[in-house]
Amino acid sequence: MHPHLKNLNPEMDGIPQNGPGVLETGESYTYEWIAQPAGVHFYHCHSLPLKEHIHRGLYGTIIVDPDPERVRNTPADYVTDHPSQITDTMVDDLVTEARTRNHEYAENDAVNELVIVMNSFDTDFDGENEVYAANTRAFAYGVGETDGNGDWKAGETKHPIQIDKNERQRVYLVNTTEFDPINSFHTHSQFFEYYDHGTTLLPTRQTVDTIMQTQAQRGIIELDYSDHEPGLYMFHAHQSEFAELGWMSFFEVV
Structure with missing residues (x-):
């Protein structure tokens, strides 16, 4: 299990050449990682075939709070x-x-936090994705039916993400998409501040409505809907193919 952290001990790097190597069935090993730097980070399996393991879900998010x-x-x-x-x-x-x-300070209570992991599914095992999703849920919020060739019908808006317009919104965004070089995040009717990898406390990009991430890239998005009218505001990947194949959603501002 390989962590994208600043790791000072090679035995804890989680690759076959270091430490215990690949664990066989029934074996165990305890990793000890240093929680640095502050930010939003990524961990994943590092055993071959790597792309198959990551594609099928052997990954996760690590959030390190700044002190x-x-x-x-x-x-x-x-x-x-x-x-x-x-x-x-x-x-x-x-x-x-x-x-x-x-999260040990009261000021954090005024912020609504979300973790969004962008991922995808190669459903016929041909090395190309047929479905794109956020947090593994595709077609849950917008598109109702699609033939995968650009012809789709809008469905009922199911389970929009409801947010309080008076709360600051923080999204920990991670890209785990396999078989495609990039994924993206776009907000309708809103611009945001972006902190690449979340390792800085000042935004690395200001007043943007679209960002791209390579696989394992991550960052923090901060949104303010305090001056917006209540209602549905879409967000999605801005590769239109990804959106049509499942990766779109709505914030319901209340």
Whole structure:
């Protein structure tokens, strides 16, 4: 089991050449990983055939909360600015932001958090995906029927993700899609801040409505719907094929 973390011990890297190697049926091994850096991270099986193992679900998400006191002591670790550009006011702002991401602080309670894992399914084992999904659920929110060739009929809007317009929305987004080089995330009628890998406390991209991720890339999306009218706001992959084959959904702002 390989973690996408800063790992100082090669035996814990989870590849066949290091540590116990591949575990056989009935064997066990305990991994000990260092929770750094702060951000949203990824772990997955590292045994061959790798693409088949990842495609069939041997992966997961690791979220490491930033420690506000560490942020105050080493603020340069949490921004892309040169240390000489970091002011006392900026440090205070970084600490405040860290508290909203840390689940031991009350400030985090004002943020609604979601984990969205973008994935896909090769249903006929030909090395190409027939279905695309978020959190393994395809066609659950928008499209009702599709023939896989672009002809589809809209169905009932089932189970939209209901959010309070007065809450800050934070999405931990991870791409695990196999057999396609990229996946994407697009919001209708809204722009967002994006923190690539979630390792910074200042956005790496501001005021965007579409981002792309390669496999294993991840990040944090922050949304504010406080000035929007109540109703349904779509989000989906912006490869139209992916959306038509299942990867679309709605936020229901209330």
